[in-house]
Amino acid sequence: MNPRTAFPLPDRTTSLPRAPFHFSPYAAEEATAVLEGEPADLFRRLLADQESETTFLIARRVLAAFLATAEPQPGTDAEAIAAQVRETRRALEPAVTALRAAGTETRDLVLRQRAPLALLAGCWLDTVSQAATQPSVIVNRLFGQHFRLQGEGIPQRGLLARRRRALVELGVHLPEIEAADFLGRAGARPLTALHAAFPLALSRLPASFLPELIGVHYAVFALGVDDLLLGTEPLLPETEARAVLAEYLAFTEDSPTGPEDRRRLLAAIALMLRLESEHVGMLGELAAWHDGLTLDAKVAQIVARHAPFAGRQHRSVRMGDRRLSDWLDGDTPDLAAFVAALRESRQLKVRGDGSCRFLRSIKFGGPMFGIFDEREAATFTAWAEAIAAGEPADLDFAPDTAGDRNAEHWARALRTTAPDDVVLRAADSALDDREFFHRIVNVERFPHILAAARDRAEAGLAEAELLFTHGAGGRLTDAEYFDYTPEALRERVDRIYWDKLVDPYQPLTEIPDRDEVVFQQSTYALGSLIDGSWAHRIGNLGRNHRQSDAMLFAIYADEMGRGDIAKNHITLIHHVLASMDILLPHIRQDEFRDQGDLPDGLYGFSIHQVCLSLFPDTLYNEILGYNLGIEMFGLGEMRLHEIQKLRRHHFDVSYEEAHLSIDNFSAGHARQSADIIVSYLDDVRRNSGEEAVQREWRRIWRGYASFAYFVEHQLVRAARERPTPPPLPADRSDDVDLVI
Known part of the structure; x- marks a missing residue:
C-alpha cells in the first residue's frame, strides 16, 4: 500500500466528502407524503422510525429546507462567535425571564410548549460516533460530551431526566417524548413540531453534516434558553462547548475543505440563533394570547378540549332549544354561541343557597365529577361567580395563532425544497462483500441498502441456529440452546469462561514468524476497525428507556474511550496495524475497497455486525446476544497468545491489552453483558410473563x-x-426462513 493513501492519526477530519444520497423511488413517495402532512406526524416519524430509508430521506429534505435559509454571519474564531451568541442571549434573556415569572397557568402553557425542544436537546449527538466517523478527534470530543449528557451510563442523572424533573417541580407532567400522545399533551403548536424536526433530522445524518452539527451544538448550549426558562444549571457549560468549537475551527485551518466547512458551521449557528429567537417569540405570543383570555374564552377553551367526548352520552340533555350533542358535534363547534347559551341556561342560574346546578354537578357525587381537572374546575367556579355578580359576556374570542406565520413558512419550505444531491434508484441486487461493506458503513449516503442489510442480518441469524444443536463443541464458544433462567445463563457463561477460555491456556512454546503473525492480525483487523459498532445506536433519543439500554450504551462508550482519543479502541487498532506497516485508508473511504492488506474472505463477520447495528429496535434481542459473544471473546487463551506473539516481534499490544483488561469477567464487559440480558428479561417477565421470556x-x-x-x-x-x-418445539419458532 502506498503510504500516501494511508489514514493519518490523529484524525483531524472536519467533514466527510460531499456525495450523493441514494434512495429508492418508494422511499421518495413515502417521504413526500410525510412532508406534506401534519407537522406532528413529521416529528413522530423522525423520532420513532430509526430503521427505514424513508426516515433518512425525510431527514435529508428537512435539513435542506432549513439550511437553505441560513445566512452565515462573519466570525473568524471561537471568541468572535461566542460574542455573537452572547449578544443574542442578552437579547432573549428578558423575554425568557418574563415567561418564567408569568402566572401559573401561563407558565404551565409555555413550559409545555417548549418541552418538545427542551427534551430533545443533544439528540444530534446520538450517532455522531459511528464506524464512518471514528476515530476523529472532534467526534471523540463530541462523544465525551454526549456521554455526560446521557448521564455517563446512568440515565437518571442525564440531561433528559434532569429536565423532566425540572418540569415536574414546576407542575408540568408529560408522558415520555416517544409516547404517541406526547405532542398532544404538550399542546404543541405547528411551529414547535417543525422546529423540533430540524435537530431530529440532524441526528439521523450527523456524519454527513458534521460542520452543521458542531454549529448547532455550540449555539444551543451557549444560548441556554431551556436552562433560563427552567431555572436550571447547565449540564454542559458554554466554555466546554466552546472548547470543541475552537478545536474544530483550528483543524479547518489545515483542511482542504476548511473554508467551506467554516461557512457551513457559521450558517448553522446563524440558523439556530434565528430558530431559538423565533421560538422564544412564539412563546411570548402564546403567553400574551393566554393572558388576554377572558373567563368566557377560558371556558370556551375547556369546552373545546372536552367536546369530542361530550356529545353522545348527553343526547338527552338540552340547553336552550337544542340538545347538547347538537351543540358540540362537528369538527368546529360554535364555541361563542355555546358559551353564550350556557351563560343563560338553567344550569348556571344561582339558587337560593348561592350554588348553581352546574357547579354542583362537577363536585364529588355529581354526575360530572372527575371530568374536569382541578384547574378547569376552578375556572368554571370563577366564571359562575362572575356571571352571578353580573359581569357582561365577552364572546369575541381571539384564536390561538402563536407561531402560525413562521410555521407556514417552514411548512412551505419542506414541501418545495428538493436537495440536488438525492439520487432515486433501486438498490443493486448483487454486490460483492467489499462494496456491500462500503455501503453499510456509509449508510447515511446509501440508505437504500437498508432492506438488503436487514435480509443479510436475518440470513446470518438463521444460519447460526445450526449451532443450537451442535454448538457445545465450539473451541471458544458454546452456542448450544438451553431454556433461560438467570442461573442457567450465568452457569453457561461461567463454564465457557473457565472451560474454553481460561483453563486451556498454556503459554506458546513456539512463536510463529513475523509474516505469519502479521497475516493473522490482518484477519482480525477488519472486525477491530468497527469495534463497538454493534451497539452504536442503542442510546438514541426515543428508544433509551430500559436499564439494559443504558448498560449497553455504557459498554459502547467504553469501546470509544468515553471521549478520550487515546483510549479509543479504533485508535488503538490503527496503532497496532501501523506497527506492522499496515497503513490503511479509513474504512469509509472509497480507497478502502481496493486495499490489499485485509483478506476478502473475512468480510462476512464485519458485515453481519454492522447489519445488526442498523436495527436497534427490531433486532435488539439479537444485539444483546451478539454483545455477550464478542465481549467474552476478549478474554483468555486466544488474547493471551496474541499478546505473546505481538511482543515477540515488537509489535504494538495496546489493543489486545485493553480488551483483556476492560472485558474482564469479574466486573468488566463480559460480566456486564450477561447482566444486561438478565436485566432485559427481568423487564419482560414483569410485563409479559414467563412464556414471553423464553420467546425473547x-x-x-x-x-x-x-x-x-x-x-x-x-x-x-x-x-x-x-x-x-x-x-425445536413450535412455541420456540421465530418464523425466520433459513437462508444458506
Whole structure:
C-alpha cells in the first residue's frame, strides 16, 4: 500500500466528502407524503422510525429546507462567535425571564410548549460516533460530551431526566417524548413540531453534516434558553462547548475543505440563533394570547378540549332549544354561541343557597365529577361567580395563532425544497462483500441498502441456529440452546469462561514468524476497525428507556474511550496495524475497497455486525446476544497468545491489552453483558410473563450463536455435514426462513 493513501492519526477530519444520497423511488413517495402532512406526524416519524430509508430521506429534505435559509454571519474564531451568541442571549434573556415569572397557568402553557425542544436537546449527538466517523478527534470530543449528557451510563442523572424533573417541580407532567400522545399533551403548536424536526433530522445524518452539527451544538448550549426558562444549571457549560468549537475551527485551518466547512458551521449557528429567537417569540405570543383570555374564552377553551367526548352520552340533555350533542358535534363547534347559551341556561342560574346546578354537578357525587381537572374546575367556579355578580359576556374570542406565520413558512419550505444531491434508484441486487461493506458503513449516503442489510442480518441469524444443536463443541464458544433462567445463563457463561477460555491456556512454546503473525492480525483487523459498532445506536433519543439500554450504551462508550482519543479502541487498532506497516485508508473511504492488506474472505463477520447495528429496535434481542459473544471473546487463551506473539516481534499490544483488561469477567464487559440480558428479561417477565421470556430469550441466543458462527469455522463445517436435527418445539419458532 502506498503510504500516501494511508489514514493519518490523529484524525483531524472536519467533514466527510460531499456525495450523493441514494434512495429508492418508494422511499421518495413515502417521504413526500410525510412532508406534506401534519407537522406532528413529521416529528413522530423522525423520532420513532430509526430503521427505514424513508426516515433518512425525510431527514435529508428537512435539513435542506432549513439550511437553505441560513445566512452565515462573519466570525473568524471561537471568541468572535461566542460574542455573537452572547449578544443574542442578552437579547432573549428578558423575554425568557418574563415567561418564567408569568402566572401559573401561563407558565404551565409555555413550559409545555417548549418541552418538545427542551427534551430533545443533544439528540444530534446520538450517532455522531459511528464506524464512518471514528476515530476523529472532534467526534471523540463530541462523544465525551454526549456521554455526560446521557448521564455517563446512568440515565437518571442525564440531561433528559434532569429536565423532566425540572418540569415536574414546576407542575408540568408529560408522558415520555416517544409516547404517541406526547405532542398532544404538550399542546404543541405547528411551529414547535417543525422546529423540533430540524435537530431530529440532524441526528439521523450527523456524519454527513458534521460542520452543521458542531454549529448547532455550540449555539444551543451557549444560548441556554431551556436552562433560563427552567431555572436550571447547565449540564454542559458554554466554555466546554466552546472548547470543541475552537478545536474544530483550528483543524479547518489545515483542511482542504476548511473554508467551506467554516461557512457551513457559521450558517448553522446563524440558523439556530434565528430558530431559538423565533421560538422564544412564539412563546411570548402564546403567553400574551393566554393572558388576554377572558373567563368566557377560558371556558370556551375547556369546552373545546372536552367536546369530542361530550356529545353522545348527553343526547338527552338540552340547553336552550337544542340538545347538547347538537351543540358540540362537528369538527368546529360554535364555541361563542355555546358559551353564550350556557351563560343563560338553567344550569348556571344561582339558587337560593348561592350554588348553581352546574357547579354542583362537577363536585364529588355529581354526575360530572372527575371530568374536569382541578384547574378547569376552578375556572368554571370563577366564571359562575362572575356571571352571578353580573359581569357582561365577552364572546369575541381571539384564536390561538402563536407561531402560525413562521410555521407556514417552514411548512412551505419542506414541501418545495428538493436537495440536488438525492439520487432515486433501486438498490443493486448483487454486490460483492467489499462494496456491500462500503455501503453499510456509509449508510447515511446509501440508505437504500437498508432492506438488503436487514435480509443479510436475518440470513446470518438463521444460519447460526445450526449451532443450537451442535454448538457445545465450539473451541471458544458454546452456542448450544438451553431454556433461560438467570442461573442457567450465568452457569453457561461461567463454564465457557473457565472451560474454553481460561483453563486451556498454556503459554506458546513456539512463536510463529513475523509474516505469519502479521497475516493473522490482518484477519482480525477488519472486525477491530468497527469495534463497538454493534451497539452504536442503542442510546438514541426515543428508544433509551430500559436499564439494559443504558448498560449497553455504557459498554459502547467504553469501546470509544468515553471521549478520550487515546483510549479509543479504533485508535488503538490503527496503532497496532501501523506497527506492522499496515497503513490503511479509513474504512469509509472509497480507497478502502481496493486495499490489499485485509483478506476478502473475512468480510462476512464485519458485515453481519454492522447489519445488526442498523436495527436497534427490531433486532435488539439479537444485539444483546451478539454483545455477550464478542465481549467474552476478549478474554483468555486466544488474547493471551496474541499478546505473546505481538511482543515477540515488537509489535504494538495496546489493543489486545485493553480488551483483556476492560472485558474482564469479574466486573468488566463480559460480566456486564450477561447482566444486561438478565436485566432485559427481568423487564419482560414483569410485563409479559414467563412464556414471553423464553420467546425473547431464543432471539437473544440467536445473536450469541451468530457470533459463534463466524468464530467456529471447523465446527460449522462439521455441523453442516451432519443430519439435520428435528426442529425445536413450535412455541420456540421465530418464523425466520433459513437462508444458506
